[in-house]
Amino acid sequence: MAIKEPERIWWKPYTWDEKFWVAVALLWMLTTFTFMPVYHFIGKQNPPFETYRVRNPEQFTALVDAMVEKYKVGEEEGIPVVHPEPGSDVFLQASMWQWYPILQLEKGKTYRIHVYSLDIVHGMSILPINMNFMVLPDYDYVLTLTPTTSGEYHIVCNEYCGLGHHMMVGKLYVK
Amino acid sequence: MEFRTCSFTGLKIHKPAEDLIKWNVITAVLFLTLGGLMGLLIGITRWPSVHYLDPTYYYRYLTLHGFDALLVWIIFFEVALVHFTSAVLLNTRTVIPSAGWIAYSLMLIGAIFVNITTFAGKADVLFTSYVPLKASGVYYTGVIIFAVGALTAFGHFFANIIQAKRDGAYKHSLPLGSFGMAAASIIAVVTLAHGAVIMIPTLLWSIGLIKYLDPGTYRLIFWGLGHPSQQINVCAMVAAWYMVSAFVLGGKPVNEKLSRTAFVLYIFFINVASEHHLLVDPIFSNWHKIINTSYVMHLAVFASMVHAFAIPASMEVALREKGYTNGLFEWLKKAPWGNPAFSGTFLSIIGFGFLGGTTGVIAGTEQFNIIRHNTFFITGHFHGTVVVGTTLAFMAFSYLLMPYIFKRELIMPRLASVQPYLYFIGVSMVSIGMMAAGALGVPRRHWDITFSGAPFSFTFDPSVDMFLSIMGLGTLLAVFAGVIYVVVIIGSALFGRRVAP
Amino acid sequence: MADEERKIEEQEEEPIPAWQLFYDNIMLLFFFGVAVPTLVYTVWGLMEIVQIPDLPSYSP
Numbered sequence: 090m091a092i093k094e095p096e097r098i099w100w101k102p103y104t105w106d107e108k109f110w111v112a113v114a115l116l117w118m119l120t121t122f123t124f125m126p127v128y129h130f131i132g133k134q135n136p137p138f139e140t141y142r143v144r145n146p147e148q149f150t151a152l153v154d155a156m157v158e159k160y161k162v163g164e165e166e167g168i169p170v171v172h173p174e175p176g177s178d179v180f181l182q183a184s185m186w187q188w189y190p191i192l193q194l195e196k197g198k199t200y201r202i203h204v205y206s207l208d209i210v211h212g213m214s215i216l217p218i219n220m221n222f223m224v225l226p227d228y229d230y231v232l233t234l235t236p237t238t239s240g241e242y243h244i245v246c247n248e249y250c251g252l253g254h255h256m257m258v259g260k261l262y263v264k
Numbered sequence: 265m266e267f268r269t270c271s272f273t274g275l276k277i278h279k280p281a282e283d284l285i286k287w288n289v290i291t292a293v294l295f296l297t298l299g300g301l302m303g304l305l306i307g308i309t310r311w312p313s314v315h316y317l318d319p320t321y322y323y324r325y326l327t328l329h330g331f332d333a334l335l336v337w338i339i340f341f342e343v344a345l346v347h348f349t350s351a352v353l354l355n356t357r358t359v360i361p362s363a364g365w366i367a368y369s370l371m372l373i374g375a376i377f378v379n380i381t382t383f384a385g386k387a388d389v390l391f392t393s394y395v396p397l398k399a400s401g402v403y404y405t406g407v408i409i410f411a412v413g414a415l416t417a418f419g420h421f422f423a424n425i426i427q428a429k430r431d432g433a434y435k436h437s438l439p440l441g442s443f444g445m446a447a448a449s450i451i452a453v454v455t456l457a458h459g460a461v462i463m464i465p466t467l468l469w470s471i472g473l474i475k476y477l478d479p480g481t482y483r484l485i486f487w488g489l490g491h492p493s494q495q496i497n498v499c500a501m502v503a504a505w506y507m508v509s510a511f512v513l514g515g516k517p518v519n520e521k522l523s524r525t526a527f528v529l530y531i532f533f534i535n536v537a538s539e540h541h542l543l544v545d546p547i548f549s550n551w552h553k554i555i556n557t558s559y560v561m562h563l564a565v566f567a568s569m570v571h572a573f574a575i576p577a578s579m580e581v582a583l584r585e586k587g588y589t590n591g592l593f594e595w596l597k598k599a600p601w602g603n604p605a606f607s608g609t610f611l612s613i614i615g616f617g618f619l620g621g622t623t624g625v626i627a628g629t630e631q632f633n634i635i636r637h638n639t640f641f642i643t644g645h646f647h648g649t650v651v652v653g654t655t656l657a658f659m660a661f662s663y664l665l666m667p668y669i670f671k672r673e674l675i676m677p678r679l680a681s682v683q684p685y686l687y688f689i690g691v692s693m694v695s696i697g698m699m700a701a702g703a704l705g706v707p708r709r710h711w712d713i714t715f716s717g718a719p720f721s722f723t724f725d726p727s728v729d730m731f732l733s734i735m736g737l738g739t740l741l742a743v744f745a746g747v748i749y750v751v752v753i754i755g756s757a758l759f760g761r762r763v764a765p
Numbered sequence: 766m767a768d769e770e771r772k773i774e775e776q777e778e779e780p781i782p783a784w785q786l787f788y789d790n791i792m793l794l795f796f797f798g799v800a801v802p803t804l805v806y807t808v809w810g811l812m813e814i815v816q817i818p819d820l821p822s823y824s825p
């Protein structure tokens with residue numbers, strides 16, 4: 090009984106139904122486990138891990154500003170729209186409570202999108218496709234991605250970042 | 265002597281252990297009440313057609329809901345289980361009762377610190393308090409005091425079983441219920457040690473003695489605290505399942521080896537799953553993510569599947585021994601469905617498995633996590649584990665503690681017998697509504713999904729409104745059932761008819 | 766009586782399987798329970814954090 094000390098020797102062989110269940114469960118678990126690494130080779134969508142430490146926020150803002158200056162093609166609600174070189178390094182900066190700038194990407198081209206926060210932790214949620222990544226201060230997180238569907242996307246913050254959290258909405262275009 | 269014999273179970277109950285259990289249970293229930301009230305307020309705020317609180321109070325009460333419900337209610341109840349399984353179940357005493365009272369006081373003081381600071385608006389950081397978001401130093405002090413108290417309380421488990429063995433209370437092996445709580449206590453030590461490692465520097469940083477804290481390191485170590493504390497819950501909950509099955513049905517584990525192996529796998533591997541909070545964080549390599557988020561090759565998930573087999577099997581065997589042997593399922597029909605201790609346990613097993621467990625394993629898979637992280641899906645998932653699972657299991661167990669420990673009959677037994685069903689349905693609606701909305705991208709911890717005041721606005725799929733309304737209606741039902749629970753437990757503890765000694 | 770006692774003693778002769786002894790040794794379980802997550806999750810994680818390279822310079 091679960092509420093009494095068991096008999097002196099309880100280490101006994103399994104019965105057939107226990108063996109069966111253990112075998113099924115083990116097999117299933119090992120399969121799901123194996124798929125995680127295997128999917129890195131056969132799958133198209135895996136969590137990125139490339140990261141750099143940003144020792145000084147100005148270093149990152151300088152990169153963002155340079156990109157905006159060179160590739161700016163418009164402006165919406167005071168936020169520049171940039172159309173960077175296809176296949177290049179692209180910089181996106183989060184701060185309370187703004188995503189800066191608005192990126193315009195080309196379908197089928199691969200980009201290295203660097204995301205970084207100037208102040209506190211934010212969450213990058215690309216909607217409506219619902220892809221989500223954390224954005225931390227002091228770390229540059231490189232998302233290597235290839236847009237496959239053109240359209241207008243929104244970037245919503247999904248990590249609490251103060252009272253204006255719900256106003257932190259940005260945009261992303263795929264042409 | 266300070267012992268009495270329980271007229272229901274024949275257990276020899278040590279008076280100081282009994283008092284510690286009573287106070288910890290009552291305190292737990294009071295904090296559940298507070299946490300549930302906050303749950304109501306934030307629940308109806310996230311229900312679009314009500315949208316009750318303004319943002320300041322929404323985030324403030326969300327902080328308190330997380331802290332009071334997730335940490336304070338659950339850990340106080342687990343401390344009651346510590347004394348129950350390391351003293352009462354072994355027919356022996358709780359050693360150094362004063363240590364139990366010190367632990368109790370520290371936890372209470374810490375919890376009060378946190379609540380007052382948060383109500384005063386000095387800690388709107390949510391219970392995760394990710395740096396560089398900063399709360400008042402009193403908040404972190406409260407968390408640390410609470411954690412030290414909890415560590416003392418779980419340490420008590422080890423002191424008790426060592427003494428029990430010396431006294432000959434058990435010869436070789438702990439009863440399975442106590443073994444499960446041993447697993448819980450071991451995990452608690454890992455958890456609270458991580459808590460100390462990260463909360464003390466955070467306190468120093470908040471009062472200006474340390475200039476810088478690395479946000480990546482904070483998240484790594486914080487989740488070494490935040491996630492394993494859920495694994496304490498899992499172990500304690502499974503131990504409670506086994507014990508209720510034994511007390512109510514006379515069920516015994518069909519195979520001690522199988523059940524214990526599952527607990528041992530928990531002890532070794534379940535804690536590393538903290539990683540699933542970091543799957544879309546920068547920094548960690550794929551192998552760090554894969555090995556850790558899979559609980560080292562899903563061995564701890566395997567353990568849960570073993571319990572999912574062993575507990576219903578033990579119930580079946582016990583009921584069949586009572587003579588319900590017709591057909592495949594007579595035993596199930598004849599189970600004591602009107603006994604809230606049994607029905608709560610049964611629903612907790614179902615809910616934990618199907619609502620919480622499966623969704624957790626899916627969302628914790630590296631690749632799936634990209635499309636679920638920080639959405640409302642996650643909140644839905646853990647209301648399946650920690651509310652339908654752990655909270656309902658503890659509610660069920662407390663119905664047993666009333667006669668055994670409080671020596672009182674339940675007041676309003678009719679109402680008590682429907683309470684687990686109502687709570688199960690209510691929280692399942694909350695959980696399913698959240699998960700459905702989250703699958704469509706609705707973020708968690710978000711005051712306004714119409715984004716009022718934002719430069720751009722995103723419009724969710726129209727069905728989101730319906731899912732969030734299901735959550736809202738579930739909130740009302742769950743809170744109603746929660747009120748019944750609190751009234752029955754507190755009412756019985758104070759005014760229930762005394763059972764014959 | 767005497768018979769029963771002898772029976773019990775005979776049972777005591779039968780050695781307890783090693784795995785059972787291991788499972789009953791709470792302190793040993795405690796050791797592994799602390800060591801595994803601390804090494805696999807925390808220490809490994811901290812090692813990766815300190816090895817993060819600095820942001821290289823880019824020319825956009």
Ligand code: HEM
Pocket residue numbers: 299300303304306307308310326327329330333334338390391392643647650651655691694707708709710738739742743746
């Ligand atoms: C009456 C029952 C309950 C209802 C209606 C309820 C409802 C909610 C709601 C609406 C949220 C907010 C999610 C968001 O906006 O992001 C939430 C968060 C949460 N709830 Fe509950 N809840 C209940 C009971 C519980 C219990 C018993 C626990 C713990 C044992 C719990 C643990 C949590 C946690 C940990 C969070 C996350 C807080 C955060 O994101 O910081 N809830 N709950």
Ligand SMILES: [Cu+2]
Pocket residue numbers: 184185186210211212246247248249250254257
């Ligand atoms: Cu933000």
Ligand SMILES: [Cu+2]
Pocket residue numbers: 211212246247248249250251254255257
């Ligand atoms: Cu935010």
